[in-house]
Amino acid sequence: MPAFEDAKKYLENILNGDHGVEGIAIHDKDGCCIVKVSTPACPESAMGVKYLSAFSVLSDQAAKMNMEKNKKIFHMYSKHQVVQFRLDPVILTVVAAASANTGYLSSLDVTLEPLLQRLQPLVRPH
Amino acid sequence: MIKTESGGEATLAALAMGCCCSTESSDGSDAGDTNERTALLSEQQRLTGSGESGADPPAEAAPRAGDARARGDGETLLDGILHDMAASVIDVAAVDTPNMEQHDYVERCRQYSSALARLSAPPPPALAFQDVPPPLAQRLLSEPPARPDDVRRARQTAERLLEAVQAIQVTPGESLVIPFGQTTGSEP
Numbered sequence: 001m002p003a004f005e006d007a008k009k010y011l012e013n014i015l016n017g018d019h020g021v022e023g024i025a026i027h028d029k030d031g032c033c034i035v036k037v038s039t040p041a042c043p044e045s046a047m048g049v050k051y052l053s054a055f056s057v058l059s060d061q062a063a064k065m066n067m068e069k070n071k072k073i074f075h076m077y078s079k080h081q082v083v084q085f086r087l088d089p090v091i092l093t094v095v096a097a098a099s100a101n102t103g104y105l106s107s108l109d110v111t112l113e114p115l116l117q118r119l120q121p122l123v124r125p126h
Numbered sequence: 127m128i129k130t131e132s133g134g135e136a137t138l139a140a141l142a143m144g145c146c147c148s149t150e151s152s153d154g155s156d157a158g159d160t161n162e163r164t165a166l167l168s169e170q171q172r173l174t175g176s177g178e179s180g181a182d183p184p185a186e187a188a189p190r191a192g193d194a195r196a197r198g199d200g201e202t203l204l205d206g207i208l209h210d211m212a213a214s215v216i217d218v219a220a221v222d223t224p225n226m227e228q229h230d231y232v233e234r235c236r237q238y239s240s241a242l243a244r245l246s247a248p249p250p251p252a253l254a255f256q257d258v259p260p261p262l263a264q265r266l267l268s269e270p271p272a273r274p275d276d277v278r279r280a281r282q283t284a285e286r287l288l289e290a291v292q293a294i295q296v297t298p299g300e301s302l303v304i305p306f307g308q309t310t311g312s313e314p
Contacts, residue, residue, distance in 0.1 A: 006246050030226050032234045035242060049231065061216050122241045 010115055011037045014108070020100025022080070023047055024108075025093045026116065028123045029056035034090065035119070046082055046095045055084045055091055072106065085109045087116055089123040 011024045015037055023042035027033040031053030038047055045051055055073065062070040075082040078098065083105045085092040092112065094105050109116070226234075258266070 007242060028234075030231075030234075032226075032231055032238060034238045049226075053226075061218065064214055064216050118245060119242075122238060122245070 007035045007115055007119070008037055011035065014111070015039055019104055020097040021094060021105070022097060023095035025052060026119055027052050027091055027093065028089060029053070029091060034122060038095070041097070042095050043080060046080065046093075052091070052093055055086075055093070059086050074102065074106075081105070083108070087120070090116060090120055092116065
């Protein structure tokens, strides 16, 4: 596991990596952010509690489709795209431009796995 | 009046009493009498919905323990059905339900930020062993050694303390294990 001084700096490196990523939030199922970084281009509503907390409900409902547990949800909008990962007990939300590489975004959970492993113990079941 | 084969006459009421009294939905059960012909299965069938139509449940037909058990099983079954239905129903309207209050949200965000700050901080120094910086180490090593009398007195004190600790013994006043069923002074 690589050592890093600050989780925010670690995420900002990805933001500045010219992949079209506009915002990254690691939060719990109720939408409380553990760490959140965003650029001015990121819409504020996509980083709000209401939007972030909706994922856990959507994921639970999606699990009733007889396709077992839901792992990721991709939201495609006209100007943005949002990818949300279910990594119990944390949730990873990535907001990017509509022209960003969705395949790169879908692999960010693997890229951020060291950080997520360190943050998961911080979230206690509420 | 009905004429029988033997030539006697019998009334319909007499025939009913002799031949038609052993049915599950008989009117005699409404009076509350419990007899050897009282059906226990009818109570369970009624609870599971496969009972006979139009049959009123008898007032005190089944035994009290069986009635309570059947009611408990029915409630458990109903709870299981409700739980399965709630787990399988897709409720899209649940997305709008607010989960947390504002002060709870603020408090939890504060906890997360403090936990994250502790995570990012350098690890605390080990309390058991610490490296002595070279200037301090030189000063300590350049001081005169301890006097032999002090060393001997410290060693003797430590030996006496060790003997005292080893001499600690537990002497029970009475038997700690009492055979089951027997008390110390009374009849079992």
